[in-house]
Amino acid sequence: MEKEQKHVAVIGAGIAGLHTANLLAQSGHKVTILEKEKYPGGHLNQWHHLFPDHSSPEWIISGLLDEQLQFDHLKMISSTEITSIEKNNGHFAINAGNELRIYADAVVISTGFKLFDARQKEEYGYGLFKNVITSADLEQSLKSGQPLTTASGKTPSRVAFIHCIGSRDAKCGNTYCSKVCCITGVKQALEISEMLPETEIFCFYMDLRLYGSKFDDLYLQAQKKHKIQFIRGRLSEAAETHDKRLQIKAEDTLSGRPLRMEVDMIVLLAGMEKNEAHQMFSSTKLLELDEHGFFKSKNIQLTRNETTQPGIFIAGTCICPMSVNETIENAGAASILVNRYLEHQQLTNHHE
Amino acid sequence: MQHIETLIKEKLNSDIRFVEGLNACMNCGICTAICPAAEFYDYDPRTMLTIVQSGNLQKIRELLESDTIWYCGQCMSCKTRCPRHNCPGLVISVLRKISQETGAFTQSRMGRQQYLLRKGLGNALLNIGYSLHPSFIKPADHPEQGPVWQWIFENASEIYKTVGANLDEEGPGVLRKIDKEAMTEFRAIFEETGCLELFRLIDQYSSIKALELGITNEANQPDMDQYLHFIENEQETSY
Amino acid sequence: MNEKLFVIPFVAGMALLFIILIVKGYKWISSLSKIDRLRLINALKSRRILQSAKDIFMECLIHRRIFKKNMVLGYMHMSLAFGWFLLIVVGHLEAFVAEKSLAVPFYLPIFFRFFETGKEFAGSKIFAALMDLLLLFVLSGVVLAWSKRFYKRLFGMRRTTRLQYGDQIAMTALWLIFPLRLLAESATAHQFNNGSFITQTAGSLFFNSNTASTLALPLWAAYSLALGSFFVALPYSRYMHIPTEMLFIIFKNAGIKLKKRTNSFTELAIYSCSRCGICLDNCQLNNAGIKNTQSVYVLKSIRNKNIDDEQLFNCLLCGKCQVDCPVGIDLTSLRITQRIESTLQYNASYAYLENQATTKAGLIYFAGCMTHLTPRIIQSMQHLFELAGEDYWFLDKEKAPCCGRPLMLAGQYDAAAKLIRNNTTQIIASGAKKLVVSCPICYKVFKEDYQLPGVEVLFHAEYILRLMNAGLLKTAPLQKRIIYHDPCELGRGSGMYEIPREVVKNSGQLIRIKNEQEHSLCCGGSLGNLKISQAERNLIRDSAINEYLSYQPEYLVTACPLCKKTFARNRNMVVMDLAELVLEASDEFIKRKKLKGNKVTNIRELETLIQS
């Protein structure tokens, strides 16, 4: 029995999308990746170094893109935004901008996450005070290779990292943990400390959730070698002083005393949020979303990558916050489920 | 002021007990959980270690001038439990020494008692080689020991003999008289290790404190007997 | 047996009611404070009594305020009250004319047709017709009242109040009075031909000569019993509002106000509530599914002495309920007074407040606790003061006691007074002539409860408008559709509606919306409610946001840090404070000037350019 080549559409060319696409192409399926941006790679394009090994994200993206070259039946269409998806007789019709219409036997959604807009926490002054930046801004600054400075060009003598911005906070509607911000903060603190050894660095946290392999080593290193201080307490508000420093107030909950400190720079560890694209899928009743607006899995234990709609799969941070290595693992798992689905379809078609 | 804080920093960093005793604390609190002193005193080894770890010299200085560091019983239970191999007990030893060396100890009630210890235990050690000797426990001063002690005290030489001790006699045995040669060697160790210097500093800072408190004799000199009496009777403010 | 005895239930009920009313009335008047009693006496002697008479006529009989809210509901109340009133008045006239004497037994006009069977007198036909017409008028009200139980929406209401036993008895009696009167009069009319177009027709329709003669007396007795029952049940039912409201209007017109502690005026206000339920639909707690804490229920619970904190403190104190209250009860103050009473035992002393250092300045800026969580407002205000060249002192820049209003809302009046005293000392010592606040919560308490001689308390909108009018602040209206959200404490709370709107008009395109000014929505963030959960607050907030979004605004401008913070989570429109809007419009002005070729970097240079 000869295998009929199936067509899979992958939406989003971040690492989850690229990796799933490669694996599916390797299994012999025809694959089309649709990306709304001009270039693939997603958020990883903006990151400087990855935790825990400080590796560069560029090699991950370029590695995945190089791998693509060996598959003729894999193509990528960029600068294209999906407008709608319809399901007909077990097949999918995907409409995109430029009157593009693609038919597919299965769809993988890997649209990723959106960074929390820190302006929502007005009391921390993002967008208002120049020396309040987010972890993403800091990552860009580190990537630029320029030495880190305050808005007025001075070397910061004291930097404060604030954990849980837009995560675990009912006040901005996100009650879940974004999982990677704690370690991102530790990683970035280490990088600043290596770049500016004289700079004092403080991390204000509610709980340190350093869940991953080798993450605690970074924590120990940050404390021991770099004298980075971890203060358990949530920042209440920031105010600008006349010399454009920032005065922050928190409670040092472990000593039970209010704490006030002037710093030159605040880094807000912004969490991950659902992508706006999710709304398009749920409004047409094609897919269900979970209580946080991420895509709902068919079964959270067994089939994380299957949606409530047969034939549509999900991979990466459109399911929930994940680190880079987890995303890659997750993409692999997604490709296995897609393969299984297509094989089953083949069998039923054959019997018919 | 600035000078003292720099001095504290130097002393801290040059002490092996500090370098070995603090290995990045993560505030788990197991030391406080096990600490016998923490159960009864307003004292918490975890908080103390956090302060030292913060490197905030002003806070460390406040610590040196407080009662806190003197509550530790040096049982070192903390050492055996710490998941990061820290030893708050050792860190406290360093802090105590710096407090003695800088005179910070005279700023707290518990700290001032260093003078009491130096006079009592310290002098006893230097004079007879024992920090505590049965002859020190005078029945008049210790009514709580009751009439039996009175009887033991009066018939000491015979009673100690019956339990195999060699009280104040030449030769071997428990409570023997320490011979001259050993005493010389003992004093030399004290001299070499800096203990005598520490004694001298305690004396010096305590006299300064006595002056400061106005505890003086007719010649306007510090009256150290009266000072001893004063620190013996100083009351704990509250617990 | 004397058949006249059937009037006994009516006479007894009436007598009992009068005794109760006199006792209560005496108690209410006698327990007024000395000054309030003087006010009352003065009012009775002056022309104000005419005003009261007019108000009583308009509100108690005509029900003008209810008419304004809904015509059908208004008509229902008017036909019952005014119709019955006219029945009594015209009935008496008829009796006087028939008997040619003013000394008629007081029950006679009520049962006139029973006693005056067939005697012709001057205008008897006209009177009979008029009385029938009035009975029809009242009956139409009764029919509407019945149908209101089933078709609430006809009356513009979504919810009506739940009834108590006293209410049920009185209401049943009330509903029976007029149909029974109709039947009794019809029976008599059929017997003696003394009716008019209604009763005569109904008589021949319902009765034959047999049934008319046997049923007439029982029907008259039933009518008397219905009247008597109504009068007896009245003081224990919501209908107590009928006599109470008249006294309430007289008290109110005399200038008597609700105090911080309960007094007889409070009780009068509570009894004046007719439980019409008009306040229910206005309440935004409905959006959160909270259904038993609205003003009418709280008043009822206070009257029944079973009020608990869960009910008393579950209210936003937004004041929306009292806007449409037909009796004009100050429901917010009444609830606060009750909160004060309920928390008397635990008021804080704030012993830690010691004399803080004051700074000499011409103007004080008091941002308030909340504003510290909205630094954009603070930054904008500081910018404005700089523009105006003010010598100002930012009183609570680092730390300062709260203004006291949140305590007041929680009923902690004595505690609030301590903060107020402390802050007053500081403000007076600074020698400032102006106090500018950007938080309406602070504004209300500074205006109402602080004694600050020589210090003008200004809300930032007022201050900004002055700068604009003085030419110190120049703005170019932005091309933005703007909705202005009235904060409760500023709008209904302090009556400031137009000043902020003037400011908005100078800065952009103000859209007028349905629920604005005194009908404006509460954001849901109110400090007045201590019991509501955040999830419930969110429901209130979301329904307000959805209403605003239906106008497709680009900016939602408010003048309260708490409203701003509450609305900030929506992602479909920009939420900002008035001060921020003004600065944006001022930047726009500079930008436009620049486009015309002037090189301007700041507003001061601009000023000099304009002047030159």
Add this chain to the structure above:
Amino acid sequence: MNEFAHLVSRPSRQIDYQTFDNRLLAYVLRYEPSFLTCMSCGGCTATCSAGKLTDFNIRRIGLMLRRGQTDKLAAEIDKCMFCGKCSLVCPRDVNIRNVVLLIKKESTRLHAENQKV
């Protein structure tokens, strides 16, 4: 008999869950279940207006309540000025103002009850 310092017994600082006084806690939780979700992040204390003027620590009050250390609560809670900032920053949406009100009310009642006994 003389009193000897070393014979005077000192109260233990240990939190003893065996002798736990949970009356106040039970009352607060009954009327304000949102208090259950407090995770002691300290945001409330950091923002507290009263906390800037005195040693008032609202987070610790919550903690003392949850650990049955209620004897000093009534006096401590009096420092609160009810401004509501704490409720506005709480990441777990705890209705802190109501918690304060409930503590005040119930501890006043418990105090009166204890007086009677």
